Amino acid sequence: MAQADIGQTIAKRRAEILKDWGHQLRDGGALSSGRLKEAELDTQVREFLDLFVQAVSTNEADTARKALRQNVAEVSRARAIQGFTPTETATFIFSLKQPLFDALTQEFGKDSAALIQGLLAVTEILDGLGLHSMETFQKSREEVIIRQQKEIAELSTPVVKLWDGILALPLIGTLDSERTQVVMENLLQSIVEHGADYAIIDITGVPTVDTLVAQHLLKTVAAARLMGADCIISGIRPQIAQTMVHLGVELNVVSKANLADALGAALRATGRTVATIKSASGGSALSKA
């Protein structure tokens, strides 16, 4: 039996196969999570089956197979992003086996040689697509995780504007290379956006400053300078200062004990000062807007 006959068989029994496959998918819980709408699923199965028919019958089978793989990749990717499990995703492909086997059995039931050939051909294609589906799923999940990690890194170290032209970057936690990269890029971008003159990098919340962290700090200070901003490093705790001296690391940058002192220095350097108002009438000067 030529592959074209499989295509003809499927095309002839299209309606029935779609119905069976739909049942299989629903029974397998494809819709139960609510992540997928009924209409979406119907479109997906129809598109897939039509491409499948082309892939096993046309002269342009190569092009059709590519299109089919593309389709599987899109469906799997979407499911990965929507939070489907690997099993739920793979089921989309594998649950088509039974309906196709049934259709072929009815068509070639007596011609067992043709039937076996047909079953083997269908199995081979579906298994290949199943693997492709899993690979795409896996890759997409990894992309999601990497994106989330970046988002967390950005969220956990916001660049804050303290005053016109004065930014602060409060660093908290372990500065591994990946996170440091994101943090530093954020700072440089904010310097450009705000046209900042001073950037205060506060390391009160950094537990360990080793030579790798120091190198990241040095690079950032140098890059900030190129963007026209001077850096002040604040919050170097005494034990960290001592350790850096023994390591032999010199940051060659203005440093202040804490963020408040650093802000004061930056204000003075930009011609401003913070003064106490003598005539303050006592009580809280802050009122709710």
Next chain:
Amino acid sequence: MNAPVTDTMPIQSSDDIVRVRQEVRRRAAAAGLGIVDQTKFVTAASEIARNTLDYGGGGIVRLEAVQDGARKGLRLIFEDHGPGIASIDLALTDGYTTGGGLGLGLSGSRRLCNEFAIESKPGEGTRVTIARWK
């Protein structure tokens, strides 16, 4: 002196280095090291662990308590089966780096510890031992 209790931790990723730092800090504090000594030793451990990963291609660290008369502290033995260090004198020179670093990890760590030793055979690997006590 009792036989030291030894534990082993893997160093195969950046996350492992973070875990080693945390464990070293915990044990250093438990051994009674003050905050300055803890910070010095954790920083040295971070340097050597990073070298084990970056230059040694990964390895392990053994952690053992130092309990020698009045001395109470912590000893760490880092081992890898990487390319080894051709010249230890050169590697211990301030500023010497083959990996675009600051070149202060080994020399700086030596200044941060009470005990510091490197054994290395080109082609076989590297063992760095550091210890700090009260």
